[in-house]
Amino acid sequence: MGEFELIHRYFQGPALEAAGDVGAITLGIGDDAALLQPDPDKQCVVSTDSLVLGTHFPEHYLPADLGYRALAVAVSDLAAMGARPLGFTLALTLPQVDEDWLAGFAQGLAQAAEDHRICLVGGDTTRGPLNIGVTVIGQVAARKVVRRKGAQPGDLVCVGGPLGDGGAGLAVVLGETLPEQLSDAAREYLAKRFWRPRAQCELGLELAGIASAGLDVSDGLLADAGHLARSSDVALHMRYADLPCSPALQAWPEAQRREWMLGAGDDYVLLFTLPVASRSCLDVWLSQGHQVKVIGEVVAGQGVWLDDGQQLVNMDSLAGYQHFKDTTDD
Numbered sequence: 001m002g003e004f005e006l007i008h009r010y011f012q013g014p015a016l017e018a019a020g021d022v023g024a025i026t027l028g029i030g031d032d033a034a035l036l037q038p039d040p041d042k043q044c045v046v047s048t049d050s051l052v053l054g055t056h057f058p059e060h061y062l063p064a065d066l067g068y069r070a071l072a073v074a075v076s077d078l079a080a081m082g083a084r085p086l087g088f089t090l091a092l093t094l095p096q097v098d099e100d101w102l103a104g105f106a107q108g109l110a111q112a113a114e115d116h117r118i119c120l121v122g123g124d125t126t127r128g129p130l131n132i133g134v135t136v137i138g139q140v141a142a143r144k145v146v147r148r149k150g151a152q153p154g155d156l157v158c159v160g161g162p163l164g165d166g167g168a169g170l171a172v173v174l175g176e177t178l179p180e181q182l183s184d185a186a187r188e189y190l191a192k193r194f195w196r197p198r199a200q201c202e203l204g205l206e207l208a209g210i211a212s213a214g215l216d217v218s219d220g221l222l223a224d225a226g227h228l229a230r231s232s233d234v235a236l237h238m239r240y241a242d243l244p245c246s247p248a249l250q251a252w253p254e255a256q257r258r259e260w261m262l263g264a265g266d267d268y269v270l271l272f273t274l275p276v277a278s279r280s281c282l283d284v285w286l287s288q289g290h291q292v293k294v295i296g297e298v299v300a301g302q303g304v305w306l307d308d309g310q311q312l313v314n315m316d317s318l319a320g321y322q323h324f325k326d327t328t329d330d
């Protein structure tokens with residue numbers, strides 16, 4: 001099968017091309033580029049993420065899970081900006097044509113496209129070591145966009161869901177030794193949190209125009225809080241006892257839970273700051289089913305600080321996930 005038949009067979013069709021609102025897509029797959037028309041009062045939001053075997057996902061996987069994860073983690077950046085997903089492109093590099101792999105991958109990708117209401121509008125297919133690049137495009141009103149910059153002293157620091165599931169999920173999918181008391185249901189929940197994270201798009205749309213700053217937790221709570229603190233030129237004080245964790249995570253000892261909640265990453269929940277005047281929004285969002293929780297406050301100063309119940313500790317040296325961290329410059 002050649003490149004063009006592959007594209008036609010696996011990536012063209014309503015499952016991927018009409019998975020969301022097609023109104024904004026003036027021209028999709030098939031020409032030299034796609035055309036998207038945002039609503040008159042909106043700006044386009046664009047973000048790219050790559051997935052590499054061994055770095056972002058383990059060797060043993062189902063192609064459908066990989067397709068789902070590749071799109072969901074990319075859409076999470078749109079959610080973080082308070083944007084509505086419109087379309088995405090897929091840059092796929094494959095070592096060979098494996099029809100079972102492609103069918104599974106396209107099916108998982110289409111499921112994620114449907115869940116996040118986003119349409120495939122184009123891409124690129126090449127031969128080489130496996131690599132998946134997804135570029136997502138969304139729209140947001142300029143005055144409502146949620147950026148990393150904007151947090152003010154006095155704002156509340158909040159998260160949109162449990163922390164640490166990414167780290168525990170990775171342990172599960174890597175086949176590591178698991179605690180005996182971890183139930184089958186909890187193990188399945190964590191594997192699903194790793195392979196099929198749901199980007200918090202609905203919450204992101206609620207935050208638009210209300211949150212003073214925000215981003216998604218991909219590198220780890222402390223690292224991403226550090227990004228927000230630096231961009232906003234403020235300090236974040238967070239209380240360890242207030243960090244939300246899932247019932248599944250309770251099966252691990254406290255030290256392991258803490259490490260994952262603070263630094264593992266792969267959680268894909270939103271971290272945001274909220275002016276105190278908008279505190280009542282939290283009750284509305286909770287009533288809508290969003291697991292929002294206040295975990296601290298923004299204060300004047302710099303850095304990320306954690307109240308462990310006894311003292312306030314500076315956590316800036318815990319960098320979280322960073323590519324090339326262990327390499328030297330030469």
Ligand SMILES: Nc1ncnc2c1ncn2[C@@H]1O[C@H](COP(=O)(O)OP(=O)(O)O)[C@@H](O)[C@H]1O
Pocket residue numbers: 048049077218
């Ligand atoms: N190769 C690159 N060229 C240009 N910009 C990049 C590149 N890699 C990352 N960036 C930009 O750096 C910023 C931080 O990237 P990243 O840590 O990947 O953000 P995120 O966690 O939101 O995906 C983003 O604005 C991203 O677009």
Ligand SMILES: Cc1ncc(C[n+]2csc(CCOP(=O)(O)OP(=O)(O)O)c2C)c(N)n1
Pocket residue numbers: 049050054055056057058059170218219220264265266321323
């Ligand atoms: C096999 C494997 N090992 C380790 C991890 C953990 N991990 C890899 S990259 C990463 C951070 C997020 O990836 P990045 O490329 O930085 O995404 P971005 O922040 O750009 O969204 C994490 C937590 C993983 N997901 N899979």
Ligand SMILES: [Mg+2]
Pocket residue numbers: 048049
């Ligand atoms: Mg990125």
